[in-house]
Amino acid sequence: xxxGIVQDVIDALxxxxxxxxxxxxxxxxxxxxxxxxxxxxxxxxxxxxREQVRFCAICGxxxxxxxxxxxxxPRRDPAQLCVVEESKDVVAIERTREFRGRYHxxxxxISPMEGIGPDDLRIRELMARLADGVVQEVILATDPNLxxxxxxxxxxxxxxxxxxxxxxxASGLPVGGxxxxxxxxxxxxxxxxxxxxxxxx
Amino acid sequence: xxxxxxxLVDFRSYPQVELDLxxxxxxxxxANGQGKTNLVEAIGYASTGRSHRVASDGPLVRAGAERAVxxxxxxxxxxxxxxxxxxxPGRSNRARVNRAPVPRQRDALGQVTRVLFxxxxxxxxxxDPGDRxxxxxxxxxxxxxxxxxxxxxxxxxxxxxxxxxxxxxALRGGGQRARTAAEQTLSVWDDQLVTCSAxxxxxxxxxxxxxxxxxxxxxxxVAPEDRDPRVDLTYACGVPGVTDTGADPAVGREEVxxxxxxxxxxxxxxxxxxxxxxxxxxxxxxxxRLHDLPVRGYASHGESWSMALSLRLASxxxxxxxxxxxxxxxxxxxxxxxxxxxxxxxxxxGLVAEVEQVLVTAAVPADVPSALAGxxxxxxxxxxxxx
Numbered sequence: 001x002x003x004g005i006v007q008d009v010i011d012a013l014x015x016x017x018x019x020x021x022x023x024x025x026x027x028x029x030x031x032x033x034x035x036x037x038x039x040x041x042x043x044x045x046x047x048x049x050r051e052q053v054r055f056c057a058i059c060g061x062x063x064x065x066x067x068x069x070x071x072x073x074p075r076r077d078p079a080q081l082c083v084v085e086e087s088k089d090v091v092a093i094e095r096t097r098e099f100r101g102r103y104h105x106x107x108x109x110i111s112p113m114e115g116i117g118p119d120d121l122r123i124r125e126l127m128a129r130l131a132d133g134v135v136q137e138v139i140l141a142t143d144p145n146l147x148x149x150x151x152x153x154x155x156x157x158x159x160x161x162x163x164x165x166x167x168x169x170a171s172g173l174p175v176g177g178x179x180x181x182x183x184x185x186x187x188x189x190x191x192x193x194x195x196x197x198x199x200x201x
Numbered sequence: 202x203x204x205x206x207x208x209l210v211d212f213r214s215y216p217q218v219e220l221d222l223x224x225x226x227x228x229x230x231x232a233n234g235q236g237k238t239n240l241v242e243a244i245g246y247a248s249t250g251r252s253h254r255v256a257s258d259g260p261l262v263r264a265g266a267e268r269a270v271x272x273x274x275x276x277x278x279x280x281x282x283x284x285x286x287x288x289x290p291g292r293s294n295r296a297r298v299n300r301a302p303v304p305r306q307r308d309a310l311g312q313v314t315r316v317l318f319x320x321x322x323x324x325x326x327x328x329d330p331g332d333r334x335x336x337x338x339x340x341x342x343x344x345x346x347x348x349x350x351x352x353x354x355x356x357x358x359x360x361x362x363x364x365x366x367x368x369x370x371a372l373r374g375g376g377q378r379a380r381t382a383a384e385q386t387l388s389v390w391d392d393q394l395v396t397c398s399a400x401x402x403x404x405x406x407x408x409x410x411x412x413x414x415x416x417x418x419x420x421x422x423v424a425p426e427d428r429d430p431r432v433d434l435t436y437a438c439g440v441p442g443v444t445d446t447g448a449d450p451a452v453g454r455e456e457v458x459x460x461x462x463x464x465x466x467x468x469x470x471x472x473x474x475x476x477x478x479x480x481x482x483x484x485x486x487x488x489x490r491l492h493d494l495p496v497r498g499y500a501s502h503g504e505s506w507s508m509a510l511s512l513r514l515a516s517x518x519x520x521x522x523x524x525x526x527x528x529x530x531x532x533x534x535x536x537x538x539x540x541x542x543x544x545x546x547x548x549x550x551g552l553v554a555e556v557e558q559v560l561v562t563a564a565v566p567a568d569v570p571s572a573l574a575g576x577x578x579x580x581x582x583x584x585x586x587x588x
Contacts, residue, residue: 110386110389111361112361112362112364112365112368112386112390113360113361113364115364115368117365117368117382117383117386118382118385118386119382146354146357146358146361146393147361149393150361150386150389150390150393151389153389153392154385154386154389157385157388157389183305183307183308183347183350184347184350185347185350
């Protein structure tokens with residue numbers, strides 16, 4: 001145990017995801033040695049993060065104004081809507097530059113263990129967005145784990161009566177990987193989701 | 202196959218151990234509490250990623266240390282294979298095979314195979330159904346490591362589903378609306394439950410069908426005083442309508458899935474009332490019968506031990522048959538001889554004497570039959586002394 005403020009900082013850092021007690025200690029002592037200006041800049045950025053960052057009123061992505069940049073961008077295709085769990089998933093998909101539609105951020109996945117049900121996610125907002133008939137295709141891009149699959153299955157069921165095209169991101173082999181190193185689950189899914197090339201398509 | 206080297210860092214009572222092993226019989230001798238079982242437990246962990254003594258990884262790490270390392274090198278038909286696991290409780294373990302990191306621990310499992318006999322084996326016969334399910338699952342993972350993933354998924358689906366049922370039960374004041382909302386999400390978890398349950402039930406039933414013959418044969422060898430033992434193994438699936446899934450696991454899976462869906466609908470009210478998942482492989486049972494009577498509750502102490510040994514010997518035979526050349530599992534006899542009478546000791550020793558590698562632990566060297574007189578290693582106070 002350290003005295004007073006040092007221990008307070010270590011405790012606070014240790015509560016962050018991905019940082020253990022040893023890591024927290026390293027960061028705290030790094031901050032003590034670092035350039036005071038850098039540390040102040042970090043502190044100010046943290047305060048600004050909580051004070052200025054908001055969530056887009058349309059899609060739920062992080063934004064600095066009422067709505068986010070993607071929702072305001074007129075070049076984005078309003079007919080395609082990609083549903084993701086978190087804002088960081090938007091960033092990941094944006095990096096691909098493949099998708100030109102808009103997003104809807106749920107704010108998590110269904111997980112009864114953590115007390116997260118459909119009402120705790122932005123599903124009501126999603127259904128409201130789909131009601132006006134502009135969106136033609138919904139792409140479910142939740143994580144390929146148990147909770148993500150459950151959320152996707154739930155959404156697919158909710159959206160089905162609207163008669164829209166609903167698709168799920170393909171799961172399968174990593175690009176640049178070797179077939180022999182793929183585990184059975186991944187390989188099995190890749191088989192299920194195989195597609196035809198050449199010939200009579 | 203045989204273990205050529207066992208290395209431990211901060212595992213159980215050992216700060217560090219480096220131990221070279223040879224084919225044939227090796228006996229670890231030492232008083233109780235000196236760390237004999239810890240050595241063979243580590244080999245088991247490298248095989249299945251689970252300990253046979255505890256459900257969580259916490260106790261495996263030496264008190265005061267943050268992580269433990271288990272390093273097991275085996276030789277299979279002359280080829281060396283090194284499996285290294287770094288155990289960090291509360292996080293996923295890191296694993297390396299032949300010094301190359303693998304993405305998940307699961308990818309390193311199943312390379313080292315072992316069959317373990319231990320005093321707790323009596324629970325296979327006398328214990329709760331859960332003990333027998335664990336026996337089947339452990340063997341299943343040894344035969345096909347991907348079932349480790351199915352088991353992990355099932356465990357998680359059950360926890361999620363039970364949490365949902367419990368929250369709906371707590372909300373009963375909310376009346377029909379709360380329940381309708383819960384049912385909508387529940388159907389999603391039902392699908393997941395059915396998928397992994399069907400896979401597991403079909404695999405377990407198929408395994409039991411393959412075990413039945415060898416268990417009977419080994420019972421005859423272990424208990425020759427019983428002239429005509431009628432040994433019978435059945436997988437009792439708790440889902441009504443699932444009859445025989447044995448022969449073809451792929452066909453069985455469809456049948457189980459269909460029956461489970463029906464059973465889930467039928468027991469929905471009960472599940473909501475109790476806040477628990479009442480349908481699934483977590484409620485199945487491996488029924489052992491001797492002379493048409495259930496072994497549990499009817500068999501004598503001696504008969505129970507004969508049955509427990511037969512289950513292990515049959516597991517060994519099955520793993521060996523599926524492994525191919527040079528893949529014979531390592532056989533571990535952890536403190537079992539003290540539990541057995543002279544006749545069973547000698548017969549067990551006779552049955553395993555020609556196995557490629559046998560590792561024995563014993564508090565009293567005289568308990569170990571002379572047929573298994575091999576190299577002796579003294580274990581005392583967390584250190585290992587080679588002869």
